[in-house]
Amino acid sequence: MMKDGKTSYTRMERRDAAENRQRILDTAFRLFNQKGVEQVSMNQIAAEAGIGPGTLYRRYRNKGELCLDLIKDNVVLCFEDIDAYLEENQTEPPRTRLKGILSLFIRFRESKAQLLKGVEDSASTHRKTSGKAYGPLYEELHQLFVALFDEIYTGSGGQPNNVFRSDMLLTALRSDAYLFQREVRGYSPDDILDQLCSTFIPQP
Numbered sequence: 001m002m003k004d005g006k007t008s009y010t011r012m013e014r015r016d017a018a019e020n021r022q023r024i025l026d027t028a029f030r031l032f033n034q035k036g037v038e039q040v041s042m043n044q045i046a047a048e049a050g051i052g053p054g055t056l057y058r059r060y061r062n063k064g065e066l067c068l069d070l071i072k073d074n075v076v077l078c079f080e081d082i083d084a085y086l087e088e089n090q091t092e093p094p095r096t097r098l099k100g101i102l103s104l105f106i107r108f109r110e111s112k113a114q115l116l117k118g119v120e121d122s123a124s125t126h127r128k129t130s131g132k133a134y135g136p137l138y139e140e141l142h143q144l145f146v147a148l149f150d151e152i153y154t155g156s157g158g159q160p161n162n163v164f165r166s167d168m169l170l171t172a173l174r175s176d177a178y179l180f181q182r183e184v185r186g187y188s189p190d191d192i193l194d195q196l197c198s199t200f201i202p203q204p
Contacts (some may be wrong), residue, residue, distance in 0.1 A: 023049045028066050037118035067118030078108040094151035099197050106189050117175040142166050169200045
């Protein structure tokens with residue numbers, strides 16, 4: 001009997017945890033859309049969701065983790081699109097494939113601007129301890145960029161630092177830099193794509 005009782009309690013606990021998680025995510029998504037990620041506090045999310053701050057912080061240490069949970073399915077879909085694109089265009093020159101990846105990521109950034117900014121701000125705050133400036137999303141992109149730059153420069157006379165080049169390209173794609181170009185300079189996503197390609201991708 002005790003075993004059955006324990007099993008029932010565990011299931012109930014898991015169900016409660018799942019319901020709390022969904023309540024947190026729904027509340028955070030609504031508040032972020034209404035006010036922007038920067039203007040919403042963790043305590044406000046807890047209060048609006050009807051849970052204690054301790055419950056919220058046990059699941060999410062900061063808003064960045066919350067933002068990442070909100071967009072993780074979209075991140076997976078973004079990389080599935082990138083993988084499918086690379087598979088379909090594997091015979092294209094590396095310059096073309098790199099531009100294609102940039103185009104897909106810019107489209108993703110446009111659709112999830114607020115949440116990506118929350119993820120990036122959190123990653124920047126914790127980069128001294130993690131050693132990662134951008135988080136897992138950018139680490140994946142960095143690997144792709146380095147590999148394609150290596151292809152582009154194969155057989156060339158010089159040996160450029162493609163790790164550094166990829167870091168600088170990722171910096172240009174960060175929310176603060178990207179949104180500055182969109183909102184202050186007035187560039188469209190297509191304009192930004194063209195400028196990035198002319199700046200970072202060498203012409204044949």
